[in-house]
Amino acid sequence: MTVLSNTAFVTDWARRYFGPWWNAFEVPAGSVCAGPLVTADIDAESYTDLAALLASVPHRETTYAKARLLLARDSRGITAVSPDEQLAYRSEQLGGQVTICAHAPQPVALAAARIAREMIRAALLRDGWTLLHASAAVRDGRALLTFGDKGAGKTTTALLMASRGAQLLANDRVFIKYVGTDLRVLPWPSAAAVGLGLLDALGLYEVVRDRLRAGEHLHPTQHQDVTDALLAGIREPLWEPGGKRERKVQVFPDQFADWFGMELATSGRAAALLFPRIDPTAAPALINGERSVQEGDFMSGATEDRYPDHFGLAQSIDGGGSDLARADVANRLAALPHHQVVLGHDVSANADFLTKLSDSL
Incomplete structure (x- = not known):
């Protein structure tokens, strides 16, 4: 998919999200843009025209990305306006082409990256991928997937491994699908939250x-x-x-590399599952437990409702993929090694332990 804009700020912003993890590159001048297209311009006149159009027809009010959104549908597509952000959207061709315009660069840049990511998510889900709520670090192509509730240590585990030479693939969620003979995993580009x-x-x-x-x-x-x-x-x-x-x-995704010196992975093959627990007084170790992948470890429309599909991008597919895709992945994950671990507050000891564990896979 392609992001076009009349200002470099918007395309540079998209490159920060998608370049490190989704191999984004500059479109050569004169190229034909195949596939989904986002056109995101700083264009006050177009914003005013779309806002006037929306005001003249029946519309409903909802919320999108924590902002008020006015929304109307016609025979050709969907028009939406976020008046507080002075941001307008026009979605056509069944969500395959979205035009965004705004008065200021930052709102349109944020919106363009968000819509572009949702377009690719929709395409991957239609192709049989599903989304796991997990962090992932990759060493020699082998991905260690870490599961758990909030505060269990998913981000901690991934960043500890990335600080010791592994590649960071994701801190919160990954795409996954059985391809050929491997469970392939892909990253979900987003800003990462670190306490x-x-x-x-x-x-x-x-x-x-x-x-x-x-x-x-x-x-x-x-x-x-x-x-x-x-x-x-x-x-x-x-x-x-x-x-x-x-x-x-x-x-930002690119800050892991530019600020922290961590290498980012663009893909991997699932090799093992890790279920951590944080105990400040404990030394890092394997522990007994029967935790395995559960229904709640898969993302779904219900857990992705921060960005509901107001623009018809997913074409009715669930936000986390099909039931068939989830069932297939769950069965194949069950056959991989499962490790229940406890991590303490000694960061160096935790990192050493996780590195040895990943090297043994």
Whole structure:
């Protein structure tokens, strides 16, 4: 699929998401763009025209990407306007062509990357892939998939392995499908959430703080409190009101390589499953347990509702893939080695343990 724009800010933004993990490249001048197309322009006049069109026809109000969205459907496609962001969408050809326009660069860049990723997700799901809620690190082409509920250690495990020479494939979710003789895994490009405590434990806190002080930026979805804490040298976790959700550092995909020196993987073959548990007082070790892949380890429309398919991109397929694809993957994952592990707060010991475990696969 292709992203086109009248400003380099938009295409550069897409390249930051998709270049490291989905092999994005510059389209040569004069090339014919085959497949799905996103045209995303800074164009106040087109925004005004679409907003006026929407206001003149019956429409409904909903929410998309945490913003108010006005939505109308006609015989050719779908028109939508986010008035708070001054951002407009026009989706045609059954979601195969989406035009985005806005007054300012950042809203249209965010929207273009989001829509482009959803288009590719839809194409992969239609081709029989499914989505796992798992982190993944790859060594010599072999992917170690890590499962668990929030706080179990999925991101910690993946980043520890990436800090010791493995390639980071994903910190939260992966595409997976049985291809030929292998369970192939692909990354899900997105900003990665890393807690302040984990960032400090990995020895990356000062790297981020120095970059911010030099005028560089993390992902704009990061809460300002997190940025302020980094600049002030605060290393303890920050919590949203109520204390149920941690506010984390939001890292662009390319910053793992440029800031942290971690190599990113574009694919791998599933070799083993890891189910960690964090115990601050424990030494890292294999433990007894019977945890295996469960229905909740697969992403679905219900768990992907932050970006509901308002623009007809998925063409009715579930946001996590078909039931048949999930069942096939679950059966094949069940045949792979399963490791229940406990990880403590000694980062070096954890990394050594995980490296030895991955080398033994």
